[in-house]
Amino acid sequence: MIKGTTFATDQSGLRPIYAGVLFDLKDNELNMVALDGIRAAICHYLNGSSGTISAVIPGRTLNEVAKISEIEDTEVKITFTSNQILFTIGKTKVISTLLDGEFGKYETFIPNEYTLKVIVNKQSLIDNLERASIIGREGSFSSVLLDMQEDKMYITSSSQIGDIKGELDVLLQGLPLQVKANSKYILDALNAIEDEEVMLKFTSSLSVFVITERNNENSTYLISPVRM
Template structure:
């Protein structure tokens, strides 16, 4: 195999594929990227961790078609350090790959192409297109609520499903819930309910920054594939049942606080400076047209701040985890946020308005 490629093109593609590769691998070939030079010109780069696979096609001048596998992180680090604007020559033979650019010359060990594992996709009967912007919004407004607790593995991803004539995405860790709705795309009828794993969500979000237009989505009950221009991301889905999250979305919270999300967020952030790392609890005292935020810490003392807001119901106290509250307020884009409350023990509903596509549910804490 022999090919020549621009350093910037190679670096961008390796940036896409190498982040799928785990740093520590018991199977040596999983540390490698598969590089295929095709007779028609162009390179195909592939990386996998056996659950997630990415394939990227890039332009290159091919002298000799062929394929090999080489350390993904090592090649990425080399490409990163090569001079800007340089042409990189890649040639592989007899278990070695030569990387030459200007005066730089590297010889790297390779492993045979035939040993490289490929995720068998099988049938992906559901297929539709989603605008890249919609997919970005779905990810950005839900992924902060994905659980990192391995024991409840079925919460380690974003739940995608079709209901009430809409495409819905939800994520929860048991303390907070984020849900976004989007127009149901053509072709999504009969789509199975799926849980897209956290790692796939992260890789997909990175790739979306370079995509304009639509993303092709194909899926079955066990796998999902995203076509993003010349890159294709394929992932196994989480094999589990996502809980019926609709049961925790409150519909009878009768106390309404309307407040500016920026001043609310800054107030919470300031008083939480002294909160202990373990609890991160912030108390909200609701009074007519204002909220008093306070934190009491045995080690660090106390802090309070008043934030103006529109509130006319009877006053009461409620506590929240400051980090969870800040994560939610960070997603609010408008100038007003609605906080629907019931009492100090009931879940609280947070959203921009009753017409916004995103809503959040936050469980209170004892303070």
């Protein structure tokens, strides 16, 4: 869940609360949420722990915990105080101050209805996006156009260097649509998903779209499109 969220934390330093990941535990369900104003990552987990906890943990702390837990290969125990969190990983302890501030109501960000759902092989989509990113990169930003119609997804990118267009077979449910987005944000989400197939869900060309695994929604990724 850590690696599925921390990449979406805000790195600008302008909103310190969003440099962390929300740990939201209630009704035996845990949601870990990161967002930076353009995208969001939400990982859902059924948890046997009782009680209610809502705290924002620094993303850097979670990344360190993830590295240590890979080395220790043991269960991570988490203890909260009013303003701190303690991770116990085998014989290693990591303590951090929680971030103070009001975190956005992430539940309201997820669309209730979609006009288009697209099922596609994850690796094929990654390969096409990476090729398109080479052409469309402008600094750290690389935009691609997703054109979905008749069980095909066309991925196009243009710049002064040239143009590139890829084609994928997809399972399309709904109305044809074109959406422009930052390819890096899509790739970050895809690389956090383990399933071989993913589902992309759209409402319109200007609305937030959603990426999940095909067969479950334990991990949900939201991305704001680029205006065409």
